[in-house]
Amino acid sequence: MRPPEDWRHARLTLAIAGVTAAAWFFAWGLGLSDAAAVRGGFIPWRVQGVVEGAVMVPAFLTPLSATLVHGGLMHVMFNLLILLFCGRSTETIIGSRQLAILYVVGAYAAAAAQYATDPSDMTPMVGASGAISAVLGAYAMLFGRNRVKVQNQKLALLLNALWLAAGWIVLQLIVGFTFQGTAMRIAIAAHVGGFLAGILLARPLLLLRYRKA
Numbered sequence: 252m253r254p255p256e257d258w259r260h261a262r263l264t265l266a267i268a269g270v271t272a273a274a275w276f277f278a279w280g281l282g283l284s285d286a287a288a289v290r291g292g293f294i295p296w297r298v299q300g301v302v303e304g305a306v307m308v309p310a311f312l313t314p315l316s317a318t319l320v321h322g323g324l325m326h327v328m329f330n331l332l333i334l335l336f337c338g339r340s341t342e343t344i345i346g347s348r349q350l351a352i353l354y355v356v357g358a359y360a361a362a363a364a365q366y367a368t369d370p371s372d373m374t375p376m377v378g379a380s381g382a383i384s385a386v387l388g389a390y391a392m393l394f395g396r397n398r399v400k401v402q403n404q405k406l407a408l409l410l411n412a413l414w415l416a417a418g419w420i421v422l423q424l425i426v427g428f429t430f431q432g433t434a435m436r437i438a439i440a441a442h443v444g445g446f447l448a449g450i451l452l453a454r455p456l457l458l459l460r461y462r463k464a
Contacts, residue, residue: 257339263347264338267354268331271379274319275327284320291316292375295366314362315355318379326378334383337390344393349456350386356452357385357445364444376438381445388449391415393457416447 258265278287290307297310308316321327342350361381365372395415420443 257343260343260347261339262342263350264335264342267338268334271319271321271334272327272331275321275324278320279324284322287320288322288375288377291320292377293317293362293365294375295370295372298366299370314358314381317362317375317377318358318382320375320377321379322377330379330383333387334379337383337386340394341386341390345389345453345456346460349460353385353389353449353452353456354382357388357448358382360385360448361438361441361445364440365438368440376441378438380438381441384442384445385449385452388415388446389453389456390449392450392453416443416450420446 278284291313293313293316294310297307297313300310321330338350341353345353358379358381361384362376365376365381392411392415395411
């Protein structure tokens with residue numbers, strides 16, 4: 252399937268990108284980036300019911316609030332570039348409601364994967380990378396070329412999904428090792444969790460849209 256090049260049916264993608272950019276510029280302009288990361292980022296340690304003195308976003312909402320907090324201009328720009336590139340085509344095919352489901356589930360899947368790696372971690376996870384990874388995963392399933400040559404279509408789809416997941420995981424590991432020892436920390440597990448959610452949800456969300464048609 253060829254990715255459609257049309258923004259008329261990608262209004263939610265544009266809205267998410269606009270809100271995300273506005274949230275970062277607002278925090279950055281007021282010098283609140285660090286405070287936003289602590290109060291709105293996803294902190295695995297908080298899931299255990301730890302209560303802080305400062306005003307914090309409720310822990311169960313932080314997988315979503317974290318998508319509006321970024322570590323810097325390059326961080327938010329790269330995320331929005333991927334979102335706009337993959338979101339436009341994905342939303343056009345599966346619909347706006349289904350894209351909203353994909354984005355939210357991707358955010359929570361990313362947080363769950365990050366929590367699973369270290370439940371006691373107190374480092375805030377920020378950025379929309381996990382949710383966008385879900386959009387990327389769905390995009391890969393909808394528009395990626397299936398290079399697996401088997402007669403059983405369901406088996407071919409499964410093998411293709413595993414191939415895409417393996418490639419994405421390897422890429423994230425490479426990125427993680429690249430920034431190892433620097434101040435920048437890559438939430439590899441979150442990226443992988445979001446991507447796997449996108450792979451798994453692509454077909455069900457596509458069927459959901461046309462079942463309602």
